[in-house]
Amino acid sequence: MFKKLLLLMTFLAFIINVTNAGSRFTPEEIAKFSSMQYKVRMNGDAFVGVNLGKNVTSENINYVNTVNSRLQNFTINLWTDNFPGTVSFVNVGVTSYYDMQSNAVVDHIAQDPNTPSNIHAILMSAQDQGFADRTIRYSFSSDGGATWNNLSNVPASGERSGFGNLSLFSDGVAIIGNHSNVGGGSTRAQFFVDAFTGLGSFTLLDPGMGNTGGAIWPKLTSMSGATTADPRFVFVASISGQDSTFRNSYSSSAFTGYQAIPSNQAETYSLARGTDGRIGLVYVTSDAVAYGGVEFTESTDNGATWSTPVRIYDPVILGGDTVIGVIRGVSLTYQNNTPCAVFETALMLTSGSFFPSALQSEIRFWSSNLPGSDPNRSITIAALDTNNPVVLPNGVPYAPTIGVNDVLTSLCRPTIGTSDDGTALFVAMMVASNAAAGVDTTNFKDVYLTASGDGGLTWLQPVRITPETPRMDWTYPSISRWNLSTATEYNVFMVIQKDAVPGSYVNGNANGPSLAEQIFVKVTFDRTKISVKNINSEIPASFELKQNFPNPFNPATVIRFALTTPTQVSLKVYDVTGKEVANLINNEVVSAGINEVTFNAANLPSGLYFYTLQAGDFRDTKKMMLVK
Numbered sequence: 001m002f003k004k005l006l007l008l009m010t011f012l013a014f015i016i017n018v019t020n021a022g023s024r025f026t027p028e029e030i031a032k033f034s035s036m037q038y039k040v041r042m043n044g045d046a047f048v049g050v051n052l053g054k055n056v057t058s059e060n061i062n063y064v065n066t067v068n069s070r071l072q073n074f075t076i077n078l079w080t081d082n083f084p085g086t087v088s089f090v091n092v093g094v095t096s097y098y099d100m101q102s103n104a105v106v107d108h109i110a111q112d113p114n115t116p117s118n119i120h121a122i123l124m125s126a127q128d129q130g131f132a133d134r135t136i137r138y139s140f141s142s143d144g145g146a147t148w149n150n151l152s153n154v155p156a157s158g159e160r161s162g163f164g165n166l167s168l169f170s171d172g173v174a175i176i177g178n179h180s181n182v183g184g185g186s187t188r189a190q191f192f193v194d195a196f197t198g199l200g201s202f203t204l205l206d207p208g209m210g211n212t213g214g215a216i217w218p219k220l221t222s223m224s225g226a227t228t229a230d231p232r233f234v235f236v237a238s239i240s241g242q243d244s245t246f247r248n249s250y251s252s253s254a255f256t257g258y259q260a261i262p263s264n265q266a267e268t269y270s271l272a273r274g275t276d277g278r279i280g281l282v283y284v285t286s287d288a289v290a291y292g293g294v295e296f297t298e299s300t301d302n303g304a305t306w307s308t309p310v311r312i313y314d315p316v317i318l319g320g321d322t323v324i325g326v327i328r329g330v331s332l333t334y335q336n337n338t339p340c341a342v343f344e345t346a347l348m349l350t351s352g353s354f355f356p357s358a359l360q361s362e363i364r365f366w367s368s369n370l371p372g373s374d375p376n377r378s379i380t381i382a383a384l385d386t387n388n389p390v391v392l393p394n395g396v397p398y399a400p401t402i403g404v405n406d407v408l409t410s411l412c413r414p415t416i417g418t419s420d421d422g423t424a425l426f427v428a429m430m431v432a433s434n435a436a437a438g439v440d441t442t443n444f445k446d447v448y449l450t451a452s453g454d455g456g457l458t459w460l461q462p463v464r465i466t467p468e469t470p471r472m473d474w475t476y477p478s479i480s481r482w483n484l485s486t487a488t489e490y491n492v493f494m495v496i497q498k499d500a501v502p503g504s505y506v507n508g509n510a511n512g513p514s515l516a517e518q519i520f521v522k523v524t525f526d527r528t529k530i531s532v533k534n535i536n537s538e539i540p541a542s543f544e545l546k547q548n549f550p551n552p553f554n555p556a557t558v559i560r561f562a563l564t565t566p567t568q569v570s571l572k573v574y575d576v577t578g579k580e581v582a583n584l585i586n587n588e589v590v591s592a593g594i595n596e597v598t599f600n601a602a603n604l605p606s607g608l609y610f611y612t613l614q615a616g617d618f619r620d621t622k623k624m625m626l627v628k
């Protein structure tokens with residue numbers, strides 16, 4: 001009965017999805033792909049998706065030969081007008097046979113806000129095909145990622161470790177969390193602090209077993225003002241094989257102790273810190289009633305106390321034990337002091353199975369600044385589109401997830417970061433391609449990127465940033481939480497794993513081994529593409545600042561203006577005292593025509609505001625009313 005219902009749902013979703021464009025796959029093929037059911041199981045400390053039936057084949061899957069070649073540094077232009085810029089690729093120089101980097105979203109890169117040329121990166125690495133030497137490899141760049149030094153294994157004493165997580169103290173020194181057993185005993189979450197920036201000489205901080213029975217898979221964030229001399233951080237870790245997750249912190253040279261939280265296990269949680277020092281935690285719930293839900297909680301006293309958790313996403317119950325919920329990937333950052341989270345949804349069963357090729361896989365964004373109320377505030381920023389070419393405004397090309405499965409869906413593993421000035425948000429994600437290889441006929445993955453310049457109200461069409469030739473498996477993107485920008489361009493700093501063989505060798509060795517490589521990726525694009533939208537390129541008769549709409553508004557409004565020529569533009573918002581409260585366009589060259597920006601006033605009180613446009617010699621000011 002369930003399979004019949006699933007096929008009907010998939011077919012209806014397909015009909016809604018298709019407009020007048022063509023499709024890479026037929027409705028019958030999509031229905032068959034979507035009905036493939038996988039069971040989530042453990043493989044050591046890694047999760048694997050086990051196919052409960054058989055793989056579905058299609059002549060529209062492009063079977064290719066693998067090309068096992070080392071990546072050389074190169075730069076390419078982006079494929080779309082959404083991001084008129086470049087993508088540069090630099091080989092970090094770290095390789096691994098252990099190519100399943102995370103059970104969820106990785107935190108493998110951090111740019112230092114105080115010294116932006118300093119960038120830190122980690123990778124779970126094994127040079128032995130049996131993974132006996134698995135460790136966390138730490139690398140450092142002092143020139144903005146142009147060159148890299150592979151400094152040390154963490155731990156350096158040789159104990160097996162894995163599933164690393166990276167954060168920085170305020171003095172630019174790295175702290176790395178992983179699970180290992182330095183000092184003997186059971187494998188557990190442990191933490192390693194570098195002696196100073198970029199040295200690679202780490203000191204152990206060990207919380208021990210506590211009352212957890214051996215919590216592993218740590219995720220951490222440093223506290224505000226923490227340094228090498230005064231290391232302070234908050235972390236979450238969970239127990240293998242059960243939904244038992246714990247929160248802990250370190251300050252004043254001591255751990256405060258583990259406290260249980262209602263989160264799912266194995267990295268289905270994420271921590272971040274705001275500019276004022278507040279710390280946020282987002283996690284997938286372990287609630288059997290709301291299986292696949294997401295909650296957010298916050299601490300303003302460095303983890304001593306936490307706010308009552310807020311449900312920010314409720315699973316969609318389709319009947320019986322079938323839901324659309326969050327299966328693994330969540331990622332959190334702060335835009336100044338506003339929490340911003342992204343997470344993946346999937347069609348799944350509360351009994352522990354999921355459907356990796358179903359069209360219900362999406363990337364959703366949540367912020368406390370979005371309109372509406374929780375748990376219905378989050379919005380879709382990326383969705384599978386069966387049209388070829390893609391026509392949905394947030395669409396990415398649909399392809400089924402087949403072969404070796406690391407609990408991945410066709411659209412998954414979102415990672416989020418912000419620009420240094422707090423004006424932009426960036427999200428990268430993994431997307432299945434229709435190219436496949438290997439004995440297990442596993443498809444390759446690509447990485448796509450989207451961005452928002454209005455606090456997450458609107459997002460650009462996701463664009464593929466990884467090349468299709470030669471065909472490689474691009475997986476586990478990680479965006480730096482903080483990304484240096486310039487007056488004219490945004491930069492997105494990330495690391496991605498590149499592998500010649502699709503699917504992980506960890507969970508499926510029939511496709512054969514290959515040494516995956518860590519690649520540093522820098523995306524550079526025009527700031528105006530997300531801060532300003534050109535809605536009409538016809539040349540107007542004169543410069544003009546138009547009245548915002550709607551007006552009054554709550555919390556967002558649109559401001560339009562006309563330019564007769566490409567002009568350097570400044571657009572600022574002031575309160576009744578003359579204090580600047582928002583800098584919407586910061587002396588950027590904007591195209592001629594009718595342009596618009598969205599002003600999100602979610603963090604401002606009700607009242608009268610003024611907005612001023614300066615475009616060359618033209619200057620005008622208008623009033624607007626915020627009513628909450």
